[in-house]
Amino acid sequence: MDVIRPDTVVLNWLIALPFFAAAGAALFPRLSLPLHSAEEAESLRTGPFLLGAVASLMGLGLGISLLPAVLGGTPLTVDYWWTTDLYHLRFQADALSTPLVIVTCGLGLLIHLYLAGLPALSLPHYRAALLLAAQGGAAVACLSADIVLLFFFLELTLVALWLLAFLDSPEAANGMLAAAHVGGLLVLGAVLLMWQRSGDTSTSALPLLLTTADPGALRTIALLLLLGMLPKITSLPAHGWLPDLAGAAPGLALAPALLLPLVGGTALLRLLPGTIVMALVPALGAMALLLGVASLWWGAIRAWMAPTLRQLAAWLTVAQSGFLLIAIGGAASPTAPPELVRAAALHLLAAPAALAAAWSAACIIRARFGTDSIAHLSGLLRTGLLPVVALFLGGLSLAGAPLLPGFQVQKLLLSGLVHDGRLWFAIVIVAADLLIAGSVLDALRRIGPRRESPPTARWQSAWLSANLLLASGALLAVGLSSGSLGDWTQTVLRSVLSISRSGLPFLP
Amino acid sequence: MSEPPSVVTIASIGLAAGGAILLVAATAWAARPRGRSEKAETTPGAAAARSFAWIVIAGIAYSLLALAAAVRAPETDGLRASILQLLAVLLAAALGGLGLSASHPEKGGGSPLASAAVFAAWLSLVGLPPAVGFHGKVLVYRALLAAGWEWLAVIAVAGSAAALIPAFWALSSYRAGPLRGLRAVLAVALLIAVVLLGLYPQVGLLAAAPLAGLASGG
Numbered sequence: 001m002d003v004i005r006p007d008t009v010v011l012n013w014l015i016a017l018p019f020f021a022a023a024g025a026a027l028f029p030r031l032s033l034p035l036h037s038a039e040e041a042e043s044l045r046t047g048p049f050l051l052g053a054v055a056s057l058m059g060l061g062l063g064i065s066l067l068p069a070v071l072g073g074t075p076l077t078v079d080y081w082w083t084t085d086l087y088h089l090r091f092q093a094d095a096l097s098t099p100l101v102i103v104t105c106g107l108g109l110l111i112h113l114y115l116a117g118l119p120a121l122s123l124p125h126y127r128a129a130l131l132l133a134a135q136g137g138a139a140v141a142c143l144s145a146d147i148v149l150l151f152f153f154l155e156l157t158l159v160a161l162w163l164l165a166f167l168d169s170p171e172a173a174n175g176m177l178a179a180a181h182v183g184g185l186l187v188l189g190a191v192l193l194m195w196q197r198s199g200d201t202s203t204s205a206l207p208l209l210l211t212t213a214d215p216g217a218l219r220t221i222a223l224l225l226l227l228g229m230l231p232k233i234t235s236l237p238a239h240g241w242l243p244d245l246a247g248a249a250p251g252l253a254l255a256p257a258l259l260l261p262l263v264g265g266t267a268l269l270r271l272l273p274g275t276i277v278m279a280l281v282p283a284l285g286a287m288a289l290l291l292g293v294a295s296l297w298w299g300a301i302r303a304w305m306a307p308t309l310r311q312l313a314a315w316l317t318v319a320q321s322g323f324l325l326i327a328i329g330g331a332a333s334p335t336a337p338p339e340l341v342r343a344a345a346l347h348l349l350a351a352p353a354a355l356a357a358a359w360s361a362a363c364i365i366r367a368r369f370g371t372d373s374i375a376h377l378s379g380l381l382r383t384g385l386l387p388v389v390a391l392f393l394g395g396l397s398l399a400g401a402p403l404l405p406g407f408q409v410q411k412l413l414l415s416g417l418v419h420d421g422r423l424w425f426a427i428v429i430v431a432a433d434l435l436i437a438g439s440v441l442d443a444l445r446r447i448g449p450r451r452e453s454p455p456t457a458r459w460q461s462a463w464l465s466a467n468l469l470l471a472s473g474a475l476l477a478v479g480l481s482s483g484s485l486g487d488w489t490q491t492v493l494r495s496v497l498s499i500s501r502s503g504l505p506f507l508p
Numbered sequence: 509m510s511e512p513p514s515v516v517t518i519a520s521i522g523l524a525a526g527g528a529i530l531l532v533a534a535t536a537w538a539a540r541p542r543g544r545s546e547k548a549e550t551t552p553g554a555a556a557a558r559s560f561a562w563i564v565i566a567g568i569a570y571s572l573l574a575l576a577a578a579v580r581a582p583e584t585d586g587l588r589a590s591i592l593q594l595l596a597v598l599l600a601a602a603l604g605g606l607g608l609s610a611s612h613p614e615k616g617g618g619s620p621l622a623s624a625a626v627f628a629a630w631l632s633l634v635g636l637p638p639a640v641g642f643h644g645k646v647l648v649y650r651a652l653l654a655a656g657w658e659w660l661a662v663i664a665v666a667g668s669a670a671a672l673i674p675a676f677w678a679l680s681s682y683r684a685g686p687l688r689g690l691r692a693v694l695a696v697a698l699l700i701a702v703v704l705l706g707l708y709p710q711v712g713l714l715a716a717a718p719l720a721g722l723a724s725g726g
Contacts, residue, residue, distance in 0.1 A: 083710040086647075148646070156637040163627070166679075174676040181636070181672060185665045188646070192661075196653055 046463070048128030049116035055132060056112060059105035059139065063098055070098045071491055077145070090202055092145035095491045096345065100142040100266050103352050106474060107258045108135035110356050110467050114254060117463035118367055123167060131255055134160035138263040147191045148201045150267055154232070155184050157263055161256045169248035176241040176256055179231040183238060186228030187267075190221045197221075203270060222284050225271055232264025235321040236295040243302075246314035253310065254363050257317055262352045265324050269344055272328055285332025288325045293428055296322025300432045304439040309362035309372040309391065312443055316358055316398050319436055320351045326429065327413055330420065339416030342489035343409050349485070350397065350405035353478050357394030357471040361387040364464050369455045377447040377455055384457065386468045388444065393475050395440030399433045404479040408486070520580035524660060527572030531667045534569060538562030538674040556678035557608045563633050563671055564604075567597035567641070573664060574648040577655035584654035589647035591716035592709075596632055596644035599705070603698040604629030610685035622684035625695045628702050630675045635668050640705035640712055 066076060075094035082089045093101070111131060115121060137157035144150035158180050165173035195201050197217055198209040210218065231238035234257075245253040299319025306312040327344035330336055365380070365387050366372035381388050393404065400410030410433065417426045478485070538559045571594040578586030607625030632641030645668060652661040687695055705712045 081710075082708075083713050086713070087709065152637050152642065155642070159631065159636050159638075170676075170680045174672075174680070178672050178676070181634075182669045185669055188649070189661075189665060192646070192650055192653055195650065 046116040046124070048124045049112045049463075052128045052132050053109050053112035053116065056105045056109035056135065059135075060102055060109065063102035063105060066093055066098050067102075070095055071488065073495065075495075079145075082149070087148050088146050088201060090146035090149060091140070091143045092203075093143060095488070095495050096269075097142045097266075099349060099488065100262070101139045103262060103349055104135060104139045104142060104259070107262065107352055107356055108132070110360060110471055111135075111255050111258065113463045113467040113470070114360060114363065117364075117461035117467065119459060119461075127164060127167065130160050130164040134164065134255060134259055138259050141263050142266050145203045146201050147194055147203060147206075147271070150203070150270070151184070151188055151191050154187070154263060154267055155181070157259060158184065158232075161260060164255055165245065165248075165252055168252045169245070172241070172245045172248040172252065175244050176260075179238050179241045180260065183228040183231040186224045188228075190224035190228065190271075193217060193221050193224070206271070219284065222272065225268070226284065226288060229264050229268045230291070233261050233268065233321045233324060234317050235291060235325055236298050236318065239295070239299075239318045239321070242317055243311060243314045246310040247308075253314065254359050257314065257359055258352060258356055261317060261321065261355070262348065265321075265348050265351075268324070268328065269348065285329045288329030288332065289425065290329075292322045292325030292327075292329055293425070294322070295319065295325060296429070296432045297435075300435040300439065304435060304442070306439070306443075307373060307375070309365055309374060309377075309443065310359075312374075312395075312439065313355070313359045313362040316395060316436065316440075317355055319432070320347075320355065320398055322432070323347055323351070323409065323413065323429075326425065327416075330413075330417055330422065330425070333420055335420055337416050337419045338493050339412045339419065342493055343412035343416060345492045346405075346412060346485060346489050347409045349478065350409045353405055353471075353475045354394045354397035357390040357468075357475050358398070359394075360467050360471045361391035361394065364468060365391075368457045368459065368464065370458055371455070374443050374446050380447040380455060383455065386465060386472075388447065390468045390472045392440065392444055393472050395443075396437060397475055397479065399437035399440065401437065404475060405485070407479070408482050412489070516579060520576045523572055523576035523579060524657065527569045527576055528660060528663055530572065531566050531569035531664065534562045534566035535667050535670045535674075538566065539670060539677075556682045559674040559678045560604050560608060560629070560633075563630075563674060564597060564601045566667060566671065567600070567633050568594065570645060570648045570664060570667075571597065573660060574651045577648075577651040577657065580657075581655045584651045585647065586651035586655065587720040588713065588716045589644070589651045591719050592640075592712050593644035593648050595712055595715065596639070596641040596702075596705070599698060599702050600629040600632040600639070600641060603695065603702055604633075606687065606691055606695045606698065607684070608682075609691070610687045619684045619686045621692060621695055621699075622687045623682075625687070625699055626682060626684070627679065628699055630679060632702050632706070634671050634675055638706040639702050640709070641702075642706055643709040643712065 070076065070093055075092050077093075078089065078091040080089040081087075108131065112128065115124075115127060115131070121127060134157050137153045137160055141150055141153035141157060144153055158177065162173050162177040165176060191201075194206065194209060197213040198205045200208075213221075230236075231241065234242045242253065242257060245256060296319050299315045299317070299322060303312050303315035303319060306315055324344055324347050327340050327347060331340040331344065362372055365377065365384060368384065368387075369377065369380070371377065397404035397406035400406045410429070414426045414429060417423070417429070571590045574586045574590035574593055576586070577584050578590060580586075603625050607622045607629060610619060610622040628639055631637075632639035635641045635645035645664075649661050649664060652658075652664060
């Protein structure tokens, strides 16, 4: 079905218009001065963020409305020339990309609500516009069915997040851009090699690449892709930017920590398991496995030692990248069962939901109480129940606790590894899960009810409460719909990520 | 007995070597650490402008590399890549030049337009979307790979990564001054051009095609 609905385009432009107007007003203050007094401008401060939240909500609705069709096997595709002889604008709303767009819009909604709840943020128009640009870039990267387009929007998301973070802490923002852009250049190398070998930039042409390119070139492509994506999914050894960002200005890390791993993981899953890694000799899979185990354990150990809640969230993010790499690396084995690719796909839904709850709780506690140092938050449970619950749910979901989305991921991952005869890896993962759960529960014990008086909240905002309620509610809702999630991973495996191994002479 | 190298081979290798040396030297010069005495004598605005100028020269070196690929293998589309990259560099140089001309060392003030101009110029020169420089660099790398110069492509990519060092330094130390009148109008026009050509590269390629045709005698 090759359609662009005109009403959708008009609606999108109508949503974008206030932001163009806001940007124009900020660029040319003399034009906007007669319209608003300083008091009026202050009272309208949350306006851009609430507009962004509405836009995210509409994107969420649009994504959900597409779900029945795309899960029923009718992907929505768009294919136009971007330039007459080089690039295509190829988009595909399929069983994998549509739920990920919904997740992106959901994360955008939470971040906009969080920013609306913070007091005295400078340049609200810029922040809202940059956040929407990052969110839009991430959503379009998920939808891209073209390797150059995917790379373009991946980097566009990064640039928007960098500009957003640069407003508060240039040094930490530069660290993020440097790590992720150097990785991006490696990914670009892989993209160009794929383009050169297959003669086409469509993701659907990638399986053809397997049959025509030599194994050496494929290994180079896969290695560049894997190494290039490490900073974006915050995996060891390219994870350092996130703890740095988490230690900078309050709340600065929320958008990069949630959006970048999601879009990086999506690109990795799109480009690696269905096309390259599963078809390669196990050496690269072993590398991904080792990197995954190292990230998981390093993240879990540092989370245990974290002095602040934002550092705890940052190291939990590093640890979760390990699960993705273990699933992808495990799937490279010639005898790997399909559960591992299903676990990787499900992880892309479950991990952002859990991280959103954990990060929101940590950032909101820092904003409301002036500190997120675990040692100084004793008694928090009595005055800040909602953030504590969100932190509890998010952290335990990442550790794979039952009734939460992470449990389904762990179930698939462990069952896949055990069936493939990798019992030791399964034991290592369970031990890391226990460590993660222990670090979250220990942090909660230290900020739980005590005799001393609880910390005093600086202010209360309904938008912050809405953020926490939505994050926790979404996590519980996803966790309780385990049957649907299992069916979804089956659909994704059959329709998007299944590449036939027949006709690949070099496979073991 | 092997045949002596043709003029085309010598010219392409000469251009490629010249471009690579220029790229490495200009990027290194832009990113070089500043001495204490120089720091004291130079205002942050002037130092940022100097780094920017060296990165513009590095951008021209990318254009030379693509030209070398076109001379070596005309089917690589290197000529079009070279012209698009040159167009991107010229636009970024003009835009950044306008923004930097408004920089001032003292605190306070600040113009969003001048800041946007300088940020967009640096984005384009580093080769990040949504600026036109992204497409210029992608096509240059592609032409180098197609010409069989993988190691030159690696040097070019490394140059892009290294360009972040002066970019970060310059952007962190830069303070925007006001841009008014004709300069403001020109900055807006160039800003739109840099972003529009990045989002819709067909316009840049259309502009590059006739020039490439003329240059190749087509």
